[in-house]
Amino acid sequence: MQKATEKQTVIVDGSRLVTEAMARAGADAFIGYPITPANLLYQYSGRRMPLFLPAPDEITALQWMSGLAATGKIPVTATSFPGFALMIESINMAYMMELPMVIVLVQRLGPATGTATCGAQGDLGLLRGMISGGYQLPVLCGDGFEGSWRLSSLAVQIAARLRTPVVYLTSKEEMMTRKSFNLALLDDISAAEVPMYTGKDPYRSYDKAGKGVPPFLPVGNNRWQVRLNASTHDRDGILQHSTREALDNTMRLQDKAPGHIDQFTRYEYDREEGASTLVISYGITAGAAREAVYNIRESGKKVSLLVPGTILPVPPGYYDITDRYERVVVAEENTVGQLAGILFGGRLPGKVHTVGAAGRMIVSDEIKREVLI
Amino acid sequence: MNTILKKAVLPYCKGCGHDLVARNTAAALEQMGTDPLDVIVVTDIGCHGIIDGCLNTHTVHGLHGRSVAIGAGMAMGLDGQAKKIIVFIGDGGSTIGLQHILEAARLNLDMTVVVHNNMLYGMTGGQTSGLTPCGFRTTTSSEGNPWTGYDLCALAHTSGAALTSRVTGMGQISGQLREAFETPGFSLVEVIEICPSYGVRLNPGKKLRQIIEESGRLPGRWVNNREPFLIKQGEKTGNLLEELEAIKVDHKSPPGKPVSIVVSGSAGEGIQLAAGIMATAAVRSGCHVTQKGSYPVTVGVGFSTAEVIISPRPVIFHGIDIPDVVVVTSGDGLAHCKRRIKAMKRGTVFADTSLELPETGAAVVRQDFRSAGIRSACLFALFRMSADTGIISLGTLHRTVLESRLSPKVPVDKIMEMVKG
Numbered sequence: 031m032q033k034a035t036e037k038q039t040v041i042v043d044g045s046r047l048v049t050e051a052m053a054r055a056g057a058d059a060f061i062g063y064p065i066t067p068a069n070l071l072y073q074y075s076g077r078r079m080p081l082f083l084p085a086p087d088e089i090t091a092l093q094w095m096s097g098l099a100a101t102g103k104i105p106v107t108a109t110s111f112p113g114f115a116l117m118i119e120s121i122n123m124a125y126m127m128e129l130p131m132v133i134v135l136v137q138r139l140g141p142a143t144g145t146a147t148c149g150a151q152g153d154l155g156l157l158r159g160m161i162s163g164g165y166q167l168p169v170l171c172g173d174g175f176e177g178s179w180r181l182s183s184l185a186v187q188i189a190a191r192l193r194t195p196v197v198y199l200t201s202k203e204e205m206m207t208r209k210s211f212n213l214a215l216l217d218d219i220s221a222a223e224v225p226m227y228t229g230k231d232p233y234r235s236y237d238k239a240g241k242g243v244p245p246f247l248p249v250g251n252n253r254w255q256v257r258l259n260a261s262t263h264d265r266d267g268i269l270q271h272s273t274r275e276a277l278d279n280t281m282r283l284q285d286k287a288p289g290h291i292d293q294f295t296r297y298e299y300d301r302e303e304g305a306s307t308l309v310i311s312y313g314i315t316a317g318a319a320r321e322a323v324y325n326i327r328e329s330g331k332k333v334s335l336l337v338p339g340t341i342l343p344v345p346p347g348y349y350d351i352t353d354r355y356e357r358v359v360v361a362e363e364n365t366v367g368q369l370a371g372i373l374f375g376g377r378l379p380g381k382v383h384t385v386g387a388a389g390r391m392i393v394s395d396e397i398k399r400e401v402l403i
Numbered sequence: 404m405n406t407i408l409k410k411a412v413l414p415y416c417k418g419c420g421h422d423l424v425a426r427n428t429a430a431a432l433e434q435m436g437t438d439p440l441d442v443i444v445v446t447d448i449g450c451h452g453i454i455d456g457c458l459n460t461h462t463v464h465g466l467h468g469r470s471v472a473i474g475a476g477m478a479m480g481l482d483g484q485a486k487k488i489i490v491f492i493g494d495g496g497s498t499i500g501l502q503h504i505l506e507a508a509r510l511n512l513d514m515t516v517v518v519h520n521n522m523l524y525g526m527t528g529g530q531t532s533g534l535t536p537c538g539f540r541t542t543t544s545s546e547g548n549p550w551t552g553y554d555l556c557a558l559a560h561t562s563g564a565a566l567t568s569r570v571t572g573m574g575q576i577s578g579q580l581r582e583a584f585e586t587p588g589f590s591l592v593e594v595i596e597i598c599p600s601y602g603v604r605l606n607p608g609k610k611l612r613q614i615i616e617e618s619g620r621l622p623g624r625w626v627n628n629r630e631p632f633l634i635k636q637g638e639k640t641g642n643l644l645e646e647l648e649a650i651k652v653d654h655k656s657p658p659g660k661p662v663s664i665v666v667s668g669s670a671g672e673g674i675q676l677a678a679g680i681m682a683t684a685a686v687r688s689g690c691h692v693t694q695k696g697s698y699p700v701t702v703g704v705g706f707s708t709a710e711v712i713i714s715p716r717p718v719i720f721h722g723i724d725i726p727d728v729v730v731v732t733s734g735d736g737l738a739h740c741k742r743r744i745k746a747m748k749r750g751t752v753f754a755d756t757s758l759e760l761p762e763t764g765a766a767v768v769r770q771d772f773r774s775a776g777i778r779s780a781c782l783f784a785l786f787r788m789s790a791d792t793g794i795i796s797l798g799t800l801h802r803t804v805l806e807s808r809l810s811p812k813v814p815v816d817k818i819m820e821m822v823k824g
């Protein structure tokens with residue numbers, strides 16, 4: 031285990047912390063393609079990741095990462111919507127092949143190229159539906175520096191433990207804003223471990239044993255044949271049309287992230303006794319929500335706050351919390367209420383209200399107003 | 404030794420050229436005495452790609468067109484282990500994924516790409532591809548393809564492939580394949596073959612040799628004398644946190660409540676750097692700070708704005724709506740913060756004398772900041788702000804500049820004189 035440095039107060043940006051956290055968690059390769067606002071992660075990775083390569087485009091980036099993961103590495107990349115859109119088919123491939131990797135998605139204002147230097151939280155809807163079939167890969171999001179440190183390292187650990195691509199979701203302001211910070215606040219991080227196959231029988235790449243996560247062997251090893259497959263496949267990794275065994279394998283994939291959600295459910299629930307309103311916010315907007323909650327309480331009113339760190343799949347525990355409130359205010363930096371929609375459906379129940387913005391950060395007064403209405 | 408092929412019957416239509424490629428690949432590897440577990444066969448999507456189940460090697464079956472790229476990733480990850488990475492791809496796959504071939508050739512990664520060029524998309528029903536020769540009939544060009552196909556070998560060769568060869572897919576081709584497998588670095592073998600189900604049916608009576616001759620893409624062999632590229636897997640021990648400068652708090656004089664300052668000027672005039680120095684000075688004075696940058700996508704032109712919060716307690720939210728202080732040193736900067744200056748009901752605006760400010764409820768302090776030089780104007784204005792407001796002490800700001808890498812580049816003494824005078 032590596033100790034956080036002894037140094038005390040520094041001025042630092044989130045990209046540096048996230049790169050360091052992922053490296054400590056075991057990420058050992060970074061494939062980059064430049065895009066604002068993810069460039070700092072690319073730049074820092076060059077000095078930190080043992081293997082570091084520039085790809086000629088984002089499809090290549092994801093494919094190289096998959097090849098690296100097949101040989102036993104835990105690769106990382108960082109991008110924003112335009113690059114992420116190009117990666118989607120390949121992320122589906124890595125999901126189906128069960129290859130560990132982390133994609134840091136630094137959100138910026140869309141649609142399309144939008145505004146590269148303006149933050150946003152507009153890609154959650156895409157993440158919810160990006161795997162064909164509606165399956166879900168883990169999406170984690172930290173808030174504040176300590177949260178970013180914890181959740182980005184957890185992203186690497188979960189990618190390895192569950193043999194899956196994981197998206198670490200963030201946004202421009204979280205990755206580029208510099209802040210004074212006391213490094214002593216950072217937790218220790220332990221290195222990720224991919225569960226390895228040690229059995230005596232011939233290896234089956236997609237065996238059911240291992241609680242839904244087949245143990246791993248790298249391609250090229252001299253003990254057993256390894257087969258990786260992105261098409262519908264049986265337990266040996268051989269293409270099948272839609273046999274029982276092959277569909278069972280796909281169903282196992284469906285259950286993988288939700289079935290292990292306890293291992294990566296992280297949220298902060300600041301509950302105030304007697305409050306009937308709950309504010310939910312994540313990532314960059316969580317800061318405004320915290321400030322709003324602080325101010326509301328200062329003014330003598332009661333309110334609770336839920337800040338999800340695990341965004342997808344939605345941990346069932348969130349509903350145990352939301353069910354307790356008469357009013358729920360969801361604040362996020364888009365104008366259609368993507369998180370609200372994911373949590374509560376396309377037709378929001380009467381008790382759910384949203385606070386949104388495009389092209390600027392939500393300020394705490396807007397949340398406060400909606401809570402006190 | 405185990406054989407490369409696991410099955411005697413391969414899953415193709417009768418007479419398919421892919422069968423010849425698979426058998427000759429196996430023969431070449433067996434002649435070389437290669438252990439199947441030293442071979443990774445990566446297959447693309449297409450008829451050729453369903454060979455996986457028939458192989459005793461490691462097999463990877465990915466996406467249409469992307470097989471070369473995932474194979475390249477493996478070549479990078481194998482750390483120089485003596486493994487053979489062989490990619491099977493069609494003519495269709497090699498155009499949708501052309502970039503991946505060029506890139507792997509350019510990097511000269513240690514792998515072999517075997518292109519199954521049957522001059523059309525087989526699996527999807529015999530459509531025209533980018534390698535279909537001019538005049539060749541497909542299900543989407545019944546009159547014959549009006550365009551010439553790419554010269555894939557020329558593309559790979561000029562991109563830097565160690566070995567490129569074009570082979571007629573008839574008879575024995577294991578020798579050519581073996582040469583490629585034994586070549587260190589990137590090799591590509593384009594096998595021109597025929598798809599009986601579409602190619603033969605739609606071009607009755609045409610012989611493969613005749614098609615090749617008419618197309619002008621003749622068999623050949625092209626060499627670049629290059630060493631294969633070995634990816635260095637460095638032991639980087641660099642700790643990104645230890646690179647940071649630890650800032651010592653030398654005195655505690657934070658403002659009583661958080662102060663928000665918008666510093667706005669032109670890109671290339673050192674706005675972010677100056678704001679960063681102010682932020683460091685604030686931390687030295689025992690404050691918490693945040694510094695958010697804002698600029699257009701074009702680096703070097705237009706506005707550059709830094710939004711700084713200096714606070715006695717940790718800042719949980721670093722956004723600024725209406726600021727307490729604005730420091731503005733150029734027209735670009737003013738254009739970007741005009742709305743905010745207008746909305747200010749109190750606080751102070753420090754502006755260069757050249758600027759025409761909107762109506763504002765804030766106090767206005769003007770000075771010819773640009774007289775310190777365009778790259779020092781912002782720092783000058785921050786010195787003025789510091790002297791007038793005391794949000795951070797002028798002494799601390801001065802000391803921080805002197806200790807920064809900016810120090811030799813700015814006329815610090817002159818600025819101090821102008822602020823005091």
Ligand SMILES: Cc1ncc(C[n+]2csc(CCOP(=O)(O)OP(=O)(O)O)c2C)c(N)n1
Nearest residue numbers: 448449450451467493494495496524525526
């Ligand atoms: C991104 C994408 N686009 C289209 C397809 C559909 N598709 C499957 S196979 C194929 C063409 C295969 O032709 P080729 O690569 O020449 O191989 P062949 O079948 O002739 O062996 C296409 C277009 C796909 N799988 N993925």
Ligand code: SF4
Nearest residue numbers: 416419450525598599
């Ligand atoms: S359709 Fe053509 S390419 Fe595909 S297997 Fe049959 S003959 Fe071969």
